[in-house]
Amino acid sequence: MDFYLLTALTQTFRTACRKLAVLLCFIMFFILPKAWGDHAESITQLHRGEKAAETGRLLFNLDFKTQGVNNISCSSCHQASRSFASSKQFNRTFTGQATRYNAPALVRLNHQIVFGIERQDPNLVNQIRHCFQNNMNVTPAKLLFVLQSDDVLKTNFNQLFGRLSAGSAYQVIAQYLLDLEFSESKYDQFLNGDTKALSEEERAGYQLFMEHGCNHCHSGSELGGLTTAPVQINNEKVWRKVPTLRNIAFTAPYLHDGREISLINTIDFMAKTYSYRALSQDEADKIARFLSTHSSSISDSSGEVFRAPH
Template identity: 30%
Template sequence: MNNAMTRFKSPRAGLLLLMLLAVLVAAVLGYKQLSRPLQSQPFGNPDKALASTPVSFAVTQALPQAVNLDVRKVTLGQQLFHDARLSKDNTISCASCHSLDSGGVDNRARSVGVAGGVGGINAPSVFNSGLNFVQFWDGRAASLEDQVEGPVNHPLEMASSWALVLDKLGADATYSSNFGTLYSDGITTANIKDAIATFERSLVTPNSRFDKFLQGNVNALTLEERTGYELFQSYGCASCHQGQNLGGNMFEKMGLMGDYFADRGHLTEADKGRFNVTHHPDNLHEFRVPSLRNVALTAPYFHDASAATLEQAIAIMAKYQLGRPMPAPDLTAIAAFLRSLNGQYNGQQL
């Protein structure tokens, strides 16, 4: 015991103890600084917008200008994407629920399929879907090719079968020729899915004002939008909405800091989220984090379409995901930032 006390009191041990305490204090202060929401004030110097971004959250990247794909397959997939013959009664195409004129969605709470059938979940955007790590809200499709399988066979969507689709397309001389040119085995289920998925991978929407900001044009965003971007990070929104797609690359539980579903009520099967795929209790109410690209165009929001506006969606996220109130000026600034995420498709502003 006496020897231990002697070692502790030695100058070297004391110095090491002081250094350890200094590191701990710095770590605590650093954590508080990063976790503290910014005041609702515009930047003193807008040219320092990027420099003032906390490094630990600087994980967002601009979208690529284009994706390297077989243009012939893209063209074929585009035709199939808009072809209602994929549905049982020739009335519903992929574009019926994923309009390329309105943010890649139909802006309905629930999509309407064959014979007026109504789906059980809000349709996500098809734009930039090739950047998602899985497809569907519950992640049940590992790829875009797998995703095509769902709507074609779903009784409330296209209500068709691959046998019926193959018969219809096989009777079309143009399709027979185009498939024969691109695929050695012609029109098959796998080749139809490949062509549609290839087209969907082409649906990137670069050149948003935010992309230009990330590329160095600080003036591409207004002061309010830049303030919103910093708040988006300091509140912790960027911990789930990051990467090129500002989302789409992880699962998260809806209601981390409050019981969203108990407060909302009227539970549905879709509310179980990823649990419906894995049947594991830990996955109850987990969903793929949605991309925020073009989010201003894709209302209503969330899998259940419970938020009609961006402001409502942000308020819900602040309450149930962040567990903290958000002052109105902060909410408005974040909404302004999110409206800067609208990109271009085929050179036209969305």
């Protein structure tokens, strides 16, 4: 009986392995190439130089209320002074209703492969289009009206594209965000081989970060932006984008719903939720000190727009 049971279990295991291998091959050859391809396309189509980025900057910060459209701009939720995040738990849509999520920081988007907390679109231009039409209520027709009403924007778009179009507007905003310049953080220096870039306490925090498996989701040079992870919303497990942790020390409130103001408390919550282990106050402090080393100042064509204290 034991022999037959062992044989059956072995066959079941082999079948499961074959199915897993097929699934992995499907992901590697069909899903990932499409995600990377769409992401690459959304970037390579944008190489139109500094004028495009400067035009995107003007449009990103444009107060649409002055244009008779509504009272929301991109910078209403993504404030440069907050590392392109929001100081509010929730912002307001064009209807005055609270947004579903805390606005994420728009940091080093050219090092990320999915955009949007919920939609997780591999194409940045598509995500910008979604925000304009759904959060800001700026339809393509309204956007064209704005472009035609602003002499500077109208001139720039005609020089860049030969015509005015909503699609081109989304592209120049993407160009602006992709062209933002970030100073080298202490953690960047550490990754580049400077072992003295981090203090002994910061290195201890880095070690704790790794030991608790935080890097399983918050991976890569940006410590995030490359994958999704499950979160509990209304007692339901859903998958949401893992945010980057660059400049995390300056982008409170935290978590997808902005429920937490304290970075220390957020770290403790994440440890309990995902590594199933409570941290001591000292451990949480050390991880927070490590995360604070991944801080960068940000500049655009107008100069420095965010300064990270060191």
